[in-house]
Amino acid sequence: MVNKDPRWAFPESFQFILEEQESDGDWDRSRNSDDGILNTLTALLVVTHPDLPARISKAIIYLEKKLQQWDVGASVHVDFEILVPKLLSMLEQEQLIFQFPQKQILMRLNADKLRHFDPSTVYGSQKHTLLRSLEGFIGKVDFDQIQHQKTNGSFMYSPSSTAAYLMSSSAWDDESEMYIRNAIMHGRGHGNGGVPSVFPSNTFEVTQVVSTLLQAGYTEESLDHRNVKDIALYLVGNFRAQEGLLGFAPSVLAAIDDTARAVITLDRLGRPTSPEKMLCFLDAERSHLRTYHVQDQIIPVLIQVLNRTLLTQHVTGGWSVNNIPEVNAYSILTLLALQGLPQARPLTFKIQSAIQAGRQVLAQAERQRGKPQYLWIEKVTYGSSILGETYCLAARNAPCLHNAWSDKVEKTVTTTATDAISLSEFFHRIPDYSDIPEWKILASVIEGSLYLQKLKVSRYEIFPRQQSSEDKYLNYIPCVWIIVNNCTGVLLDSTLVWDMMVILMLDFLVDEYMESVVAQLGERDIVSLQQIIRALCRNPDIDLSRESALPHTDSQLTTPSSGLEYGLSPSQPRNGYSEPLAAVSDVISTYVRAMVRYPRIQNASLADRCSLKAELEIFLLSHIDQIQDNHHFRGQDSCSLDVVKRSQNPRTNHYGWSHTTAANHTSCAVSLAFYTCRLSWNSSSGGDVFYTSHSKYMVGDLCSHLAVMTRLYNDYASIARDHAESNLNSINFPEFHSGQEGDATEANPPATGEIRARNTLLGHAQYERNCVETSFQTLVETLGKTTASAVKLQDALTLFVGVMNLFADMYVAKDLTNRAYPRLSDRMFNLFHLPCVELWELYNGVIAFNNT
Template structure:
């Protein structure tokens, strides 16, 4: 129970916040808590006006603010992202140059002004040299930066930097379809918000009609550019700038924000956040909420069901969705039909027309708006569209948002939407939702929750003690607490939620200190938004999920505990926290139904016992991925789960079908494998039917019908059908096809070696079985084709599938058209590492399957003469035999540990001496651990299926 003083503080904050929102609904200036920025302030500082025949700077306080906010190193925007600093400094430097070229019109001494310019120029030169243009995803930067470079060049300040060509290409792509008439027309366009980007390219007199209450789409910089470059002065535009200075967050200091006002945005973000968290308003607060509801409803109707961030401004999907959510949670039932009609765009929803990249958060808000409608089942198609888009982005590892730079923010939005969707589904509203999609929802939600828990700091906070970001994370966990995953993730989820709230409650005085993570032309913060999220996080309601028994998600808690106990005994996971081990296993259980649904896509399961290994596949990948903090994106992890399953099945097929029934045709099968691997592959198994770029592994299967025997005994035609499917699957995978030809050839070669190694091993088994084999002790292999070292490094290591699987993974993680490993050193060490890893895995496998191999009369490492020499020295008798057997196992473990040392040495040198990138390093470590985990599992228990 909260202390009385804390409750009073919390209630006081809620009261004041809602009162200010209600007051803003009747204010002629609207609402605007967006923090000020140097970028727009610099443009305002460049406005001059002729009065009584004399031209003077109109807003000297803005220039003085600009001078005073320049950092010691010469830039503006200290601590912000690179693009923020670059844009702020470019605009600031441009304002300095304008004032320098108009002496006498500034209170700053000319010598001081020269110093400011020199420092700014030097700072910007250095910053541009290290700017990663390609990875920048900031709204509008590709049109703003080139214009500022051009305007500075006209003032005699030029810059060259490594990313300039990339920037120019982005600019040309963005403006390919632009022509001035777009702005001269009455067609709504977001370009109105950034008219400064078109200085020297448009006639500003022809855009006067775009003024809305004196502003160019509520942008001080765009409006300033209009005032500077239009031939006729506009008093309304001047009045807007004065209003932004006086009533914006600068409060008369001369500083302005990037947008003012932001009334609809502020109202809807705060109201939807508070109400979705379960706010119970007092009678006084209900009065404020009614005022807000009436205001939003009036403008929603006036704007015909679509809204912008300010009434009458150009509509966008984000503010429209938030308005729909707010009105519905306030009891004003409105429909999302116009939202769908205006903003649906193929496989997702767009924020504005012509946006370069779709917004993750906007699609989250749209999904939430659809779910909050009175009858969400009426919008099942649109719900599935948004849901697939969001789940696919999450699975690809690309959840970056264009309106907020904090990675926890989109997670919070998605967790809220997914939890609400699951609640609606359980209540019967969305019963026709795709079951496969529902499985994805559980997986995505599980990964979001686990990742968020992992990032929590010992203080209970996230992101170095930020209250706003801690609130995002706490709301994420609160959403998870209202889902079926709450019981599965157990006490850790609840304790993380408690600690997060405790941190917020202990730091209530810091709630108004918003983080500069919200994106406009440059990033900004908002005390109002920060306050709303913190309030919501500490009072968000939670409940106990009561399962309906439909069996959609079946994660047996006893099995999770049993597996966790088993894995914790393996060296690889011995130091893993219990909660993380269990949560990884929960995720593995969630992946399992999807994997099981694919088990007959390529290989038939004829004459085989239960495939016990199947449940281990998702477990090993999720546990190792957790061990390396999500090194591999879910999409790629899924692809490797499929490959791991196919490798087990290939092993089964070659043993149970080829080795069992076609031993007299092994030469013919070898020729078949050579042909299938060397000949051009036919039609790919990955049809891009709907143009989405998704391949068949992301659907329900590849073939409608599995291969079946025409008769009782497998023949060459049957073998060819199955092997062709397998080989074609691997070699026509999209990641393989887009790889360099040299990489494709290597994979083709390793795949062929893998299959042929099975056939060679079958011959070895046949020769071994022709001997007289002891049933109770290890029998020495009398006719090995080579030394044990040569055999285990070639045939036996290839038999593990590790080398070809590693090459397949290399295709998955590489950029299109590039190899994952470049140059002689990287490629040599990568192959050497993989070869030792495969050998080690085979030796661990053999260590764990000695008893099974003896029962099935298969050749094992310990059957080689090098291991059996001790047997000749030992006498007969049960005790002596047991001692000899243990000696054999000890020697096998010793050489396996030697191979481990070699593998890790190669990996260390690959990471530290070849310039390998960080992402590939993390994935390599993870892959090694996955392979290693199977070896350790085999040491502990034998998971392979046996032939019936």
């Protein structure tokens, strides 16, 4: 309570709170969930003191519902991670306790925010942003020691922060009381008791309005020369008074964006102003401003903003369900600003048509302008009719400019328009994407291509380059993730998508490394490697350099090969093992540790991280199983009439093989295990992503069908390559050649048998795809949409399943895997068992290989 006299200091504000409560108990005029939570928590704290039970009860019911659905990670309100925990704490003192699913996440964010908080920060002479949210530091700051931080009676021109000071200081401050009364009287409420989150903000409003209109083509004369001159004098005076750095209002803490806007405004008004002070300030603060460490992400972010603006435009031409003019204006201005990017040139026609459609909608909604919309965000959302009108005028008048870029900017174009169009045409031919507008796929390909160079750099961080590597799959990985993310509309964050691009690349590299290097190890080394993999996956911290850490094998097993013909060092003992095995164990251990120690999965639950290690073990061991299956298969004789060589006495039937070795070999399960861990980033504090036994089982079933489906489509696409390399393929199993389906006779020639086998395999793959669709839909229905986290999880699953489906379709359209060229003796052996059509393909491949 205030320390002046026993009466309400601002009774009109209390009356305003009573009048603003909605029928369902909330204080949320903006219909924004975050606003509703913050405003209702605050108002509930107010009405508990007079004890108004009906109002309190309604507010509690509202909060219990909203907090259950609150997605803390999606909140962008200023200092919410400080303000909400403080309000919850203050309500607990009134015996009002709220529990909700993401409360631990909120408290973790609060702890992170306050980890380096030191009250002396605000006791000194330096201004600090903490001053804008002092209400969050009640009980943590001695308010008697911060009086010198006032600006015209306020703290950072924040009515709530100033009120916290009045409530908590030992002596009443008349100057601060007068500031709040001015905010009540001259703020947006004009005396009704309400106050804005910031008052005043005249520098911000002036620079936003004038710079926006001038950039949109308005002239000084068209804006009333005398008024514009007064504005220029006002800004020049502030620049002088504040030594070249401005905030959102006079004498407040300087900000880069407000200073930049003022520089632009004065420059457009013919009063060039040096940005030197701003640049010096930026350099001094660079270590504290994390956003300035990501300059290499500027182009990808801009293209993503461009694409998402295009993707979210409605068929009516607008971007708002309620056709809000201000929202449409921001979208139009965004397209106008980004249309000239060199990467966006292939999209010029689409961008211009989107701008034209948006302007038509904006013109039709003339009567809706002037009404402020809650679109701007501070501590709560707010609206400004002045800003809304300004941006609508700018969107209607701004010209379509095409910038001339410097060579430095032009060099950021890493994929030509021709290549982007060609790649988008490939994706558009895939059946599931043939009905999607071509520009959506092209825009996604352009966006995806911006990750390619970064992906190529990371390609050699673990796995060495193999002689036969073409790495053609690298061109597709970024595009696949972006296409599915954009075309399904889930639009998950780019950091998650990037991480999965890296993991998918590693999946391909593991496959290549196993086929081209590990497959050349001798039998004894293979057995040793299996034991090393088990040890590593169960304990990634194991020291493989110690002889006791490496398991020993039976000395009677076959001696390992020298490794010379594969580019490996000669066999020399190292902890009792050959150099080839030691080299392989180094690479595999680096891979396993990189997976389990990936920074953005460290928040995952113990169970989810253990699942990742288990799937890693299965994944790597399945490759060795495949190597052994291939070795066994190569040693068999083939009937001269068989176009497709049949596997004799396989370890299991095709169904069993496709659901174990073959499915595990695809990396689907290990990728999903990593993806599950990755979803924990900023979304949980130790809990399993799929937290019920039933949901875990259903996810496992979905993954099983995905893995089998992917492998069957892969086998279908790689029949020729597997034949050339003598790898065991699905169609080599006896089931594909029993009875009339495959027996070669004069009436049933070999080619017919091969076609039937391929069609049978394709039928199996389609069956598994149907199972995927059923499993996915059932899982989605089970998860429901009762909470924000459930919706996000559904979106995440939609993205993952969509990527796996697209890759399955791509396998049919194009075999992406690097060919593993076998040892020379294997090549000569296989020549005698290939049909003529395959012999010619292999001959051309060997000639090309020898010429490299």
